[in-house]
Amino acid sequence: MAATDYRDLSFWFDSLAGSGRDALMPRPGLTGDQRTDVCIIGGGLTGLWTAYYLKRANPELAITVVEKHIAGFGASGRNGGWCSALFPTSTSGLRRAYGDEAAIAMRRTMIDTVDEVGRVVAAEGIDCDYVKGGTVTFARGDVQLASARAEVEAAKAFGPDEPELVTAGEASEPSSDRRAALGRALRATRAAAASFDPSCARLQPAKLVRGLADVVERMGVVIAEQTEVVEWAPRRVLCEGPSGQVLVHCDTVVIATEGYGAQLPGVKRRILPLYSLMIATEPLPAELWDELGIEHGTTFSDYRHLLVYGQRTADDRFAFGGRGARYHWGSSITPGHDRSAAVFAHLERALVDLFPAAAGAEVTHRWGGPLGVPRDWHASASYNPRTGVAFAGGYVGDGLSTTNLAGRTLADLIGGHDSELTGLPWVNHLSPRWEPEPLRFIGANLGLLGTTAADAEEALTGRPSLAARVLGPLTGH
Template identity: 65%
Template sequence: MTRRAAHAQVPSDAARRASFWLDSLAASGADTLRPRTALTANAWFDVCLIGGGLTALWTAYTLKRADPDLRIAVLEREIAGFGASGRNGGWCSALFPRSAASLERTHGRDAAIAMRRAMVDTVDEVGRVTAAEGIDCDFVRGGTVVFARSGAQRRAAQADVDEAASFGVDRLEYWDEHTVAARFGVSGVDDRTPAAVHDPACARVHPAKLVRGLARVVEALGVAIFERTEVLDWSAGRVRFRALDGSDAIGTVSARHVLVATEGYSSQLPRARRRILPIYSLMIATEPLSPDVWREIGLAHGETFSDYRHLLVYGQRTADDRIAFGGRGARYHWGSTLDTRFEHDDRVFAHLQAALAELFPAAAGARITHRWGGPLGIARDWHPTVSYNARTGVGFAGGYVGDGLSTTNLAGRTLADLVLGASSELTALPWVQHRSPLWEPEPLRWAGANLGLLGTGLADHEERLTGRPSLIARAIGPLTGH
C-alpha cells in the first residue's frame, strides 16, 4: 500500500455541532474529534469498509479478532461516528424494525424466534465487549419503560406483552396504573395515570463514547481508518475515493471484499440511491436536572423510555443527569437529499419539548442546551439486511430504521462470518441475504414517504378523539413492518 500524509484537517467544531454526544466528548477533553489522516493514493487491502460508523467498526473488530493477518481499511467521509452512530438516542436495545409476528409471516416461526433471541443476546454482547475492551460508554442495563397513556395505548401495550409471551423470548412486563404510580412517585391514581410496558433487554449508553472508543480499539488492532476520505463509487474488488484533505487526490482501493455500511447516507451513492430512504430524526438535551427533579420523575440510571404514540419518541436519563429526548416528525426531502439545514427544524424541536413536558411535567422548565438531528435509513419493506455475494466479494448491511445501535453489532458479527465463509447460527438468521424492493422513483417516493409521516401523526390525533385503536395506523401497519 502507498500512503501519502494528509495534513489539512476540518475543524472539530463541525463535529461538535453534530450532536450533544460528540460535543460532550470535546467539552470534557476526552476527544478532540480531529480527523485521522485521509487516504491520498491507490492502496490494496483484503477488506475495504465504506463508512465509519458502528456497522463498519463492529465488522472490522470481529474480522480482526478472528484473523489478525487481515489487512482492513475503513473509509469515512468525515470522522468515525459523525453519522447516526454518534447522534442517536443511546438505546442498546433488542428492538428490530420488523415485529416478531411480521417476521413469522415472512420467514416462519422458527426464524422469527431465532431473530428475537439474537437481538436479545446482542444487548449482552455489546456490554461484554465494551467491558472487555475498556470502552467506557456509560453502559447500564436498566431496561426500557414504554408508557401507555390512553385506553387505546393500554390495549396496544397488552397486545405487545401477549405477543412476546407467545414467542417465548422477550420478557416484557405489563405495569398497571398502580404499579406505575408507585414506581414513578405519582400521588394517587386517576384517569391520567399511565400504564406501561417494561422491557429488560435494553441498556443506556453514550453513543459517541461507544463509537469513538470502538474506533480506537480497532485501530489499535491494526485496522487502518482513513477519515476525510469520500467514496465516489464501488464495484467488485474496487472502491474509488477522493481525499478531502485539501489535496483532492482521487484514487482506488483494491480489495477482495468490499463492504458497504453507510446506512442513511447510502442514498448519496450511485449504486444504492433507491435502496435506502433517509429520514431525519431529531433530538434535544436538557441541562442536568437536580436530584429533587429526578426523584419526582422516577427514572433510574440506565432506564430508557418512550410511549405508545405512533409518531415515535424516545429518551434516556444520561450519566450526567440530563434527559436526551428525540423523535420523528421531520419530513422526507425530494430526491433523498441530505443537508445540514435539515438537522434543525424548529417545529419538530417544539414538538419534542411539548412531548417531554407531557411525559414528565417536572422537566417542563428545564433549559434545552442542545438541539440536533440526522438521517436514519429505511428499506422499502422496513426490513434490515445483512447481505454478501461470495462471488463478487461485495457486502451490505443496513436499513435499521433507527434501531441500529445494537443491531450494528449483530450485523458486524454476521458480515464477518459471511466474509470468512463460516456457516453459523448468525448466517442462518432470516435477515441474511434479504433483498428489499427498491424505493419508487420521484415523485412517488416523496409523496409516499411524507404521506406515511402524516399518517402516523393523524393516527395519534384519531386515537385522542375516539379513544379507540387507530384505523389509520392499522392501514399503514403493513408498510411499517407490523
C-alpha cells in the same frame, strides 16, 4: 469542515469534546492507491463492528475503513443511546414472513446482542456509560393501554425476558425497588400502565463509536477519514482523498453507510434517508429524577404512533428525540436538514406533556440526522461471495445494537463460516427499491402525515386508529 464544527453534530459529540476526552480531530486520509483485503465504506458502528469481528477472527487480515468525515459522523454519533433488542420488523411480522422458529431465533439473538455490546465494552475498556436498565413504555389512555396489552400478550410466545405490563394499581404496592420506581414514573406521567422490557441498555453513543474506532485502530485496522467514496465496484473503491483521487484494490467491499447510502452510487434507491431529531436539557437535580422514577440505565417511550424516545443521561439530563421531520426531495442530505424549529418545538412540548415536572428545564442542545429506511422497513445483512460485496443496514433507527449483530454476521459470511448468525432470517434479505420521484416524496411524506393523523384520531375518538391499521403492514408491523 473544521474540526471544531463536529461538536455541533450532537450533544454526545459536544460533551466528548467539552470534557477534553476527544478533540474530534480527523485521522489522515488516503493519499495514494493501495491494496487491502477488505475495504469498508463508512466509519460508523456497522463498519467498525465489522472490522472488529473480522480482525478477531483473523488478525492477519488487512482492513481499511474509508470515512468521508470522522468516525461516528452519522447516526452512530447522534442517536438516542438505546442499545435495545428492537428489530425494525416486529417479531410478529417476522413470524408471519418466516415462521415461529426463525422469528424466535431473531428475537433471542437480538436480546443476546444487547449483552454482547456490554461484554465487548467491558473487555475493551470502552467507557460509554453502558447501564442495562431496561425500557419503560407508558400507556397513556385506553387506546394505548389496549396496544400495550396486545403487545405484551403477543410477546409471551417468544419466551423469557419479554416485556411485562404493570398497571398503576399494581405499582402502588411495590415488591421491589424497580417496581417502586415504576410506580413513581406512572404517577409522574399520569399513565394508566407501562410495559417494562429488561432487554435494553442506556449508553452514550459517541463514546461507543469513537471508543470502538480507537480499539480497531489498535488492532491494526486503517481508518482513513476525510476520504469520500466516489464510486465502487466489486474489488475496487474509488475515493477522493485530501490529495486527489485514490483507488483501493481489495477482495471484499463492505457497504456500511446507512442513510447516507442514498447518495452513494450502487445504493441510492435501496435506502431512504428519514430524519430523526433530538433535544437535551440541562442537568436536573437527583431529587427530581427520583420523583420521576427514571433510574440510570432506563430508557423510556410511550405507545403513540409518531415515535418518541428518551433516556436519563449519565450527567442527569433528558436526552429526548422523535420523528416528525419530513422527507426531502431526491433523498437530499444536507446539514440544514439536521435542524427543524417546528420539530424541536414539538419535542419540547412532547417531553413536558409526558413529564410535566420537566417544564422549565432549559434545552441546551438540539440536533438531528438521517437514518436509513428500506422500502419494506426490513434490515438486512448480506454478502455475495461471487462479487465480494457485502452490505448491512436499513435499521430504521434501531441500529445501535443491530450494528453489532451486523458486524458479527458479516464477519462470518465473509470468512465463509456457517453459524447460527448466518441462518437468521435477515441474512441476504433483499428489499425492493424505493420508487423514483415524485412518488417517493409523496409516499414518504404521506406516511408521516398518516402517522401524525393516527395519534390525533385516537385522541379525538378514543378508539384505535384506522390510519394506523393501514400503515402497519407498510412498516413491518
